[in-house]
Amino acid sequence: MTVLVLTRRLDPVADLVVAELNTRGAPVVRLDPGDLPDHSVFTARLDGAAGWSGTWRGRHRDLDLGAVTAVHWRRPSPPRATVPASEPDARRWADAEARAGFRGVLDALPCIWINHPAANAAAGSLPGALAEAARCGLRVPRSLVTNDPHSAREFVASLPGGVAAYKSIGAGGPVTCDGVTYASWTSRVRADDITDAVGVTAHYFAEWIDKAYEVRLTAVGGRLFAAEIHTHSEAARIDFRRDYDACSYTVCDVPADVADGVRSLMDTYGLRYAALDFLVGHAGLWHLCDINPAGQYGWIEALRAPITRAIADELERQP
Incomplete structure (x- = not known):
């Protein structure tokens, strides 16, 4: 019975969980799919209804795939194949194969997940989660997703005080452009602040x-x-x-x-x-x-x- 913690090398939250499991004497193995295939070796076999079995030999620990009873999916890096950057087409294909193969086997492990990647x-x-939250009885702010500047201005002007919250809906953390990292924080906007640049992509506005x-x-x-x-x-x-x-x-x-x-x-x-x-x-x-x-x-x-x-x-x- 093994708990598998999947995350990148630096993750203080995963450290807390691993330390707690170690204190309890629970078998735990921490690995990062981003080490595949450069720094670890993965071999899995499927034979009948028992599911995938095999081994994942990591940098410091080895994992028996058949012994995994729970997976803590924190913030793992994606697997990346070793193909020179000078061969971009081959590199894209190899990366896709690595993700589909290694991640595909891991996703199929029949155990407790916190949380399964598909559920995450x-x-x-955000658009789907807010709609589902409203159906579950939670209050959510009136919201708009659009690439139409006119609709955005009209929506913001209709809100109490003519003010909306604007935030990223997909970028998540900081975004790097031309070597410069930008943080995407929530902003307070009025209709006059909205430019035609809204037309470039989807934008999210919510009642302030x-x-x-x-x-x-x-x-x-x-x-x-x-x-x-x-x-x-x-x-x-x-x-x-x-x-x-x-x-x-x-x-x-x-x-x-x-x-x-x-x-x-x-x-x-x-x-x-x-x-x-x-x-x-x-x-x-x-x-x-x-x-x-x-x-x-x-x-x-x-x-x-x-x-x-x-x-x-x-x-x-x-x-």
Whole structure:
């Protein structure tokens, strides 16, 4: 019985989970698919209904694929084949084969997943997740996805105060262009701020919620861990990631209707873990603005240990 942790080399959150499993004496192997095929060797066989079996010989640990009872899918690097950059067509083909082969076998392991990549991909689509959240009874801001500047201006002008939140819906973390890295934070925009550049690609605008504070809610199985995020600078108030030093945190309870909606949303996507962000208005109503099926949690110190223990509990369950 082995817990497989899949993540890149530097991942402090994975470190917490591995340390907790080691403390419990649970067999755990940490590997990164990005080491394939340069720094590790993977051999899997399929013979009948028992599923895939074989070995993955890593840099420091070896894995018996047939012994895996749970997978913690954190933030692994994609497998990349060793083909010279001077042969771009061959490199693209080899990379695609590496992902399809190595990832395909891993995805087929019949065990507990936190979370399966297919579930992460579905829940990680913001337009779909917000629509599903609304069906599950959660409040979500009025939203628009468009590449039409006129529609964007019209939508923003129709909102209370004529203000909207604009944020990236697909880039995720920082984006690098011509060697320069840019962070994509939430911005506060008015209709006059919107230019014809909106026509280049899809853009996401949402109703601006006049919030009293934010909440980071981390769901693990059926357990919910929540903390209020109070911001003390203008930059942090627009997006707390802009100024972590200006944030303070207070552990809080989750309203019953929100808890029911979150558990229903988790069940819909088949998630065992998710980090959800809420904006709490001055009337106390919670509005879901984001869901990250592989979100960080270690930065809220008071919840770090209980969430780590809850993840380990889920990974130790019988499949």
